[in-house]
Amino acid sequence: MDAGRRGVDVSGGSESVPVVVGRSSTASTPPDFQYSPENVQGPGCTIDLSEVTLPGCPCHSHSCLPESCCCLQAHGQAYDSTGTLRDIKRTDTAYSSPVFECNALCACSDSCSNRIVQRGLRLRLEVYRTRNRGWGVRTLEPITHGTFVCEYAGEVISFDEARQRQLAQKSEESNYIISVREHAGTGGVIETFVDPAMVGNVGRFLNHSCLPNLFMLPVRVHSVVPRLALFAGRDIDALEELTFDYSGGYSNQPPVELLSTKSDAAMQASSTNGLQRKVCHCGAKNCTQFLPLDLSVLK
Template identity: 40%
Template sequence: MEAKGCEDQYEHLQANIIYVVTNIPGPGIDLDEFESEFTCGCNCKQKCVENCSCSRFFLNYVDGCILNEKLCGPIVECNQYCKCDINCGNKLVQHGPLDCLKVTPTESNGNGLQTTKTIKKGQFICEYAGEVIGLEEAKSRIEANKRENSMNYVLVVSEHLNDRIIKTCIDPKLFGNIGRYCNHSCEPNSSLVPIRIEGIVPRLCLFASRDIKQWEEITFNYGGEESNSVHNLSDTPCLCGSSKCIRYLPHHPI
């Protein structure tokens, strides 16, 4: 069976976690910036092709799958002001997560995210959504989790845009979606890509970096491309079980 996008109707098993289908603003975030939206869109008719201004005149997706060279992001999808329709190929993330995601206990990493169907390489899986928080708040929460020996869900993603580095911090510990159950692996089968749809604050989206088999656990690298450096390793043991395991969970320097 083929995995397809669907309206997000997933739920959390724990009553103390509030389900959010996409990001919400948290402490340390400029609310005006978070709520700001793009005010114009492309002039494409029905479906966008290579000359779409939103995709910067290069395709992001082909046949519902992200192109390899786009896995490092960033990507801008078409928005509500675009003249193309909902079936435009540059509106992939907006169709929602895959319909085959299941939260399942793992042997060593608590709960994990499993697929009940085969996922093709390049397919959008789901967002890693939660509270978007400021850098200082992220530092504070990471330190608190360390002191309390509790699970850390804070994810920090850096984007190199021209001569600027933009850092986005997301914490789905109390407000999150199905993506919060996706575990780290030193040999992952998915990649995290910043996608902008409504405005300048990105959504962090998981895409299959290879074909993922039915009943396989979905994983990504918590440290991103910078995780290979020994300076970016935490003191938390990694239990991913990969032959390429680097022994400790990576963390993104803030």
């Protein structure tokens, strides 16, 4: 990515909507990285992310209906007819139902209301230099509660690779790695590690807030590997900075489960010598004063 000019599209044309650099960000330019709208296979990831591994529905219609679509019957209807997330209250608890979208094997149209995250970025976002938190992201248009905003995309890596990268980080460097822990119905646990430091999308510029306006949900489209989708937790005004809670919570206080039952892998990584807590500058009334040692969300 070459972000040497103000107003440049940091996505390099890979998004359907340009992601511009704020015209007031003259002091410096965003760091170089390879822009990718979606997750890519990284070290230690044994799954081909381009392979379609989920079954499709036979719905030959403009948009799938719950009474006839096997995808919606199996996994539930996550979005309404406008593509807005239906169960907003899912953000108030530590656990939520998984979201599955129709995929490449489905017979429905690309405009099906169960195809939201896979359509990619649809909002006008701007990467800009904040006053005291480095680079951030703000929206150039109002966003309605429950709207899909963007992914947190990057390299999908193994725990060993994530731990190795954390240990190699210098104190002044940012930790972009996020750990997602999902509880399967059989009692098993699925962990996904995503690092957008070297390969990633606009999500890598999102700052933490103890009182965020976005929340994250794992969404599966074509692959069993989830895409980390960020939705608006409330109505958001134009030019407002977009933030999410790096610990995975979304409320005035992160849910107790999110604080006390972090993934074993994330706990090991965050307790390793050499990882120091950084001061939080979000300015929220409920600010915990320090950023989470690791980025983790449990679903």
